[in-house]
Amino acid sequence: MLELTTIKDGKDGTLQIADSFRNIPFSIKRVYFIKDLKKESIRGVHAHKKLEQIAFCLKGSFVLRLYNGKRRLKRFVKADGSGAYIPPMIWHSMEGFSRNCLIAVFASDVYDECDYIRDFSEFRRLTK
Ligand code: T46
Numbered sequence: 539m540l541e542l543t544t545i546k547d548g549k550d551g552t553l554q555i556a557d558s559f560r561n562i563p564f565s566i567k568r569v570y571f572i573k574d575l576k577k578e579s580i581r582g583v584h585a586h587k588k589l590e591q592i593a594f595c596l597k598g599s600f601v602l603r604l605y606n607g608k609r610r611l612k613r614f615v616k617a618d619g620s621g622a623y624i625p626p627m628i629w630h631s632m633e634g635f636s637r638n639c640l641i642a643v644f645a646s647d648v649y650d651e652c653d654y655i656r657d658f659s660e661f662r663r664l665t666k
Contacts (some may be wrong), residue, residue: 539594539613539620554619556594556644563594563623564590575600575635578654582631585655590646592621593632598639605629607665629661 542561545553558565572581580612593602599616606628615622621644632641646654655661 542619568645568646578632585629587653591624592620592644596641597639599638601634603631
């Protein structure tokens with residue numbers, strides 16, 4: 539989990555800042571949002587060959603599952619300003635969304651379907 543820089547301005551609220559190479563370990567090339575989720579929704583369920591990502595929950599919460607071919611990890615991600623780093627070659631899925639869950643994902647590159655590994659047996663073969 540990575541923390542954003544937080545500046546509390548008293549009655550004027552709070553600023554949270556994501557700087558590439560400070561809070562975010564890569565140069566951000568794309569940001570996408572995931573919303574309108576249901577309790578039973580599942581997203582992800584794939585790995586990336588090269589893409590690095592950080593998922594921030596802006597509202598609500600969700601469960602992130604990660605698998606590197608050997609170990610499984612389950613993280614409860616909530617809207618507290620911390621982001622979940624998803625490195626390349628990690629099988630990941632998002633589920634257990636709360637009501638009105640809103641997710642922002644910062645990515646190290648533009649969308650490229652060729653970077654996706656969507657077949658689990660191919661992922662297992664590549665991570666053996
Ligand atoms: C990831 C998880 C956490 C685009 O055309 N451009 C984009 O930037 C994105 C993100 C998606 N798409 C298209 C590709 C598919 O035709 O939107 C469709 C749904 O994408 P996908 O099935 O990959 O959606 P998720 O939510 O399962 O995965 C997304 C990201 O694609 C992925 O990189 O790690 O969120």
